[in-house]
Amino acid sequence: MFVPILIAALAFSQSPTDVQKGKQLFEGLCSRCHGFDGTGGEGPNLNRPMLTRAQDDESLRAIIRDGIPDRGMPRVRRTTDNEQRQLIAYVRSLGRAAPATAAGDRQKGSAVYQRSGCSSCHIIDGQGGVVGPDLSTIGVQRGPGYLRQALLDPAAALPRGVQVIPSRNLDEFLPLRVVTREGRQVSGARVNEDTFTIQLRDANGQLLSFRKADLREINKEFGKSLMPAYKDRLQAAEVDDLVAYLSSLGGAK
Amino acid sequence: MNRLLILLLSLMSIATAASAQIPYQRIAGADGDPSSWLTYSGNYQAQRFSALTQISRQNVTQLKPAWVYQMRNSGIVETTPIVADGVMYITEPPSTVTALDVRTGRPLWTYTPNIPNDVIIIGSPPVNRGVAVLDDLVFIGTVHTHLIALDRRSGAVRWDTVVDDNKNGYYMTLAPLAIDGKIIIGISGAETGIRGFIDAYDAKTGKRAWRTYTVPAPGEPGSETWKGESWKNGGGSTWVTGAFDPALNLIYWGTGNPGPDWNGDERPGDNLYTCALLALDAKDGKIKWHFQFTPHDVHDWDATEIPVLFDAALNGRTRKLVAMANRNAFYYVLDRENGQFLSATQYVKQTWADGIDEKGRPKVKPGTEPSIEGTLVYPDITGGANWFSPSYSPQTKLFYHAAREVGTMYYKGEADYKPGTAFTGGGGRRMDGDVSYGAVRAWEATTGKLKWEFKLLTPPMAGLLSTAGGLVFGGAEEGNFFALDAENGKPIWDLQLGGAIRSNPMSFAVDGKQYVAIAAGSALFVFGL
Numbered sequence: 001m002f003v004p005i006l007i008a009a010l011a012f013s014q015s016p017t018d019v020q021k022g023k024q025l026f027e028g029l030c031s032r033c034h035g036f037d038g039t040g041g042e043g044p045n046l047n048r049p050m051l052t053r054a055q056d057d058e059s060l061r062a063i064i065r066d067g068i069p070d071r072g073m074p075r076v077r078r079t080t081d082n083e084q085r086q087l088i089a090y091v092r093s094l095g096r097a098a099p100a101t102a103a104g105d106r107q108k109g110s111a112v113y114q115r116s117g118c119s120s121c122h123i124i125d126g127q128g129g130v131v132g133p134d135l136s137t138i139g140v141q142r143g144p145g146y147l148r149q150a151l152l153d154p155a156a157a158l159p160r161g162v163q164v165i166p167s168r169n170l171d172e173f174l175p176l177r178v179v180t181r182e183g184r185q186v187s188g189a190r191v192n193e194d195t196f197t198i199q200l201r202d203a204n205g206q207l208l209s210f211r212k213a214d215l216r217e218i219n220k221e222f223g224k225s226l227m228p229a230y231k232d233r234l235q236a237a238e239v240d241d242l243v244a245y246l247s248s249l250g251g252a253k
Numbered sequence: 254m255n256r257l258l259i260l261l262l263s264l265m266s267i268a269t270a271a272s273a274q275i276p277y278q279r280i281a282g283a284d285g286d287p288s289s290w291l292t293y294s295g296n297y298q299a300q301r302f303s304a305l306t307q308i309s310r311q312n313v314t315q316l317k318p319a320w321v322y323q324m325r326n327s328g329i330v331e332t333t334p335i336v337a338d339g340v341m342y343i344t345e346p347p348s349t350v351t352a353l354d355v356r357t358g359r360p361l362w363t364y365t366p367n368i369p370n371d372v373i374i375i376g377s378p379p380v381n382r383g384v385a386v387l388d389d390l391v392f393i394g395t396v397h398t399h400l401i402a403l404d405r406r407s408g409a410v411r412w413d414t415v416v417d418d419n420k421n422g423y424y425m426t427l428a429p430l431a432i433d434g435k436i437i438i439g440i441s442g443a444e445t446g447i448r449g450f451i452d453a454y455d456a457k458t459g460k461r462a463w464r465t466y467t468v469p470a471p472g473e474p475g476s477e478t479w480k481g482e483s484w485k486n487g488g489g490s491t492w493v494t495g496a497f498d499p500a501l502n503l504i505y506w507g508t509g510n511p512g513p514d515w516n517g518d519e520r521p522g523d524n525l526y527t528c529a530l531l532a533l534d535a536k537d538g539k540i541k542w543h544f545q546f547t548p549h550d551v552h553d554w555d556a557t558e559i560p561v562l563f564d565a566a567l568n569g570r571t572r573k574l575v576a577m578a579n580r581n582a583f584y585y586v587l588d589r590e591n592g593q594f595l596s597a598t599q600y601v602k603q604t605w606a607d608g609i610d611e612k613g614r615p616k617v618k619p620g621t622e623p624s625i626e627g628t629l630v631y632p633d634i635t636g637g638a639n640w641f642s643p644s645y646s647p648q649t650k651l652f653y654h655a656a657r658e659v660g661t662m663y664y665k666g667e668a669d670y671k672p673g674t675a676f677t678g679g680g681g682r683r684m685d686g687d688v689s690y691g692a693v694r695a696w697e698a699t700t701g702k703l704k705w706e707f708k709l710l711t712p713p714m715a716g717l718l719s720t721a722g723g724l725v726f727g728g729a730e731e732g733n734f735f736a737l738d739a740e741n742g743k744p745i746w747d748l749q750l751g752g753a754i755r756s757n758p759m760s761f762a763v764d765g766k767q768y769v770a771i772a773a774g775s776a777l778f779v780f781g782l
Contacts, residue, residue, distance in 0.1 A: 028626040028664055032682075077515075077680020080667045160686065168711050168730065169686035194731035195710045196747045213744075222687065 022090025038094040040143015047094040109245025137250025154225035179217040277433040288762040290336045293428040298562035299496035300645040303760035307767035309722035319781040320358035330772040333383040336761040347379035348395035362408035376444035383428035394425030412459035439491025446486030446676035463538035467508045475525035483520040488512030489527040492557040504533045509555035513668035515623045516678025523548035542592030554580040580636025598701025601637035623663035631660035634681035642716035642757045652698040657712035659689035705742035716757030728754025
């Protein structure tokens with residue numbers, strides 16, 4: 001019983017050099033989404049003792065090798081066995097470091113969520129509105145830093161990879177303002193688009209579909225978000241609590 | 254007038270159907286037989302132009318589906334149908350050949366080779382781009398690296414030749430090119446450290462007639478551009494069907510990246526003949542001339558785009574030209590008799606070169622190589638162009654091109670050669686999303702001077718067809734099939750086909766009616782008036 005475990009441990013023995021090289025690779029390939037030092041961003045933070053989808057090194061290797069394309073994680077590039085070993089060494093070292101302590105209280109954060117009206121636009125566990133992204137599993141999709149920024153300054157980075165459609169990494173929930181040929185002005189969030197047509201959802205949740213040729217203007221409001229900034233609406237402690245609550249969503253139950 | 258012409262041509266087709274033969278002379282004369290589509294790019298000049306006029310800018314708004322064929326396997330469909338004598342020959346992913354009744358889309362026969370489960374396909378999805386036809390045979394190159402000849406009437410195997418060993422990463426996705434008595438085929442696999450080649454096989458027996466390596470062995474001309482043993486895994490895939498000039502008896506074929514793709518440390522030098530256009534003597538495969546677009550490539554900018562042949566007046570005399578909109582962001586015009594460089598014009602955003610010098614060599618900017626931390630360079634890893642076809646119209650003298658406007662973060666990594674495994678030395682992250690886009694562009698074929706553009710939401714992976722009806726047909730990644738005015742690029746008609754278009758349009762006529770075909774998603778769509 002002990003012998004195979006020992007062999008496995010030896011096979012994945014990780015030298016400090018591996019960790020160093022893995023860090024260098026990580027900063028090039030992974031940090032854009034998982035953050036420097038794996039603290040998370042558009043992708044989840046990796047500085048935790050247990051990674052839900054990569055509990056052993058073989059599953060971690062498979063994710064590094066192939067990505068998780070249906071969850072928005074690409075295989076950034078092909079890696080050699082050696083490079084995979086170095087990346088594993090570094091990612092595991094993140095989990096051994098002191099875990100990032102969530103400053104907030106998730107129970108209190110839940111209350112902040114309720115009283116701030118978030119559920120008029122967002123769904124958690126089946127409850128809420130559809131104007132913004134479903135947050136039921138947001139804690140395993142995004143790092144705490146990204147969630148904090150999304151609360152304080154949502155226009156700084158529109159979400160990507162939340163919906164299956166539109167694909168191609170287009171900004172999701174992009175605010176649109178279109179003017180029809182008759183002069184009618186319509187605003188909402190982009191639902192989908194192709195070269196000839198565009199679909200949006202207005203503030204009432206109403207779907208509107210246009211052929212672009214029938215529109216006088218199509219204004220894609222990059223740098224804006226339909227979500228209000230909560231920078232001045234919440235106390236610092238409330239933000240911490242809300243981040244702690246959102247970070248807990250979708251984790252192992 | 255046009256209807257009469259089509260009728261006459263259809264009658265000619267029926268007459269040839271009786272003999273059920275597609276001799277070389279008929280393929281060479283494809284321009285006079287626009288009811289058929291006899292070779293991957295429509296003619297040997299690889300122009301992807303249809304002389305049919307029935308579907309025109311006046312009536313294309315009435316285009317409607319005639320029939321749809323659903324593929325039996327899932328996977329990306331990149332096939333260009335071949336149509337002759339009432340039959341359409343298509344390929345389905347990964348290497349199935351199916352013959353369809355061209356009037357109804359009903360299958361007549363289908364052939365699927367025995368592909369081992371552990372087939373090695375590194376460098377692309379498991380796709381196929383189409384067949385070649387010659388006499389009474391249909392030819393396919395398979396992902397397990399067989400070149401197979403089937404009887405056109407029944408799909409029965411006439412011969413089956415192993416081109417090379419798939420265990421070492423060789424595989425095939427391209428449509429073969431049938432010339433006089435020979436089948437020309439290229440190879441994929443530079444992402445596994447192969448040594449690329451172009452082969453010719455006797456069309457009747459399947460016996461190899463000649464092989465020309467795209468990477469020279471020590472002592473051969475060009476070997477001085479490789480260091481040590483690096484040539485052995487030097488890459489130089491020959492992914493995409495070339496062009497042919499019967500009068501010069503020269504085959505024009507592009508070559509892909511050197512190996513490993515993104516790490517050039519062990520292969521200092523120009524790495525001939527990778528990322529080049531080769532002119533091969535059809536008789537023996539000897540390299541008559543070569544032109545290298547991207548010396549010592551480290552961005553995977555294969556020169557396996559379609560080489561398009563046309564003749565044009567240039568500086569007061571008519572010249573035989575070959576043009577390629579290269580993956581590296583420049584459109585090149587060369588003299589196809591001797592390979593002389595005539596011009597290069599940038600056609601998409603690029604950040605890697607300060608232009609092209611008078612000899613045709615890029616002036617590479619320092620600091621544009623891939624790195625461990627990533628280097629942002631335009632064009633992207635798929636290039637400003639890729640395998641999908643441009644079109645040249647002898648009527649408008651314009652070169653029509655579906656361009657990709659996107660950059661990539663290029664990474665350098667380790668490269669460790671083990672037969673049949675990835676030997677890439679890095680890779681890239683495409684900077685797609687709302688900052689990237691695509692465009693159908695038309696430019697003067699001889700000068701590269703832009704005439705018009707029609708923007709696409711995202712970078713395309715689909716080719717174009719221009720027609721004598723004054724139209725350019727194309728496809729979008731989001732599934733839109735569309736027709737533009739060939740003179741000014743104005744969109745006239747479009748239809749959502751419900752799946753990404755990653756194929757090339759073609760056109761044919763039967764019973765006096767013109768049709769246009771395109772694959773989208775997992776289906777082939779045929780449209781008529």
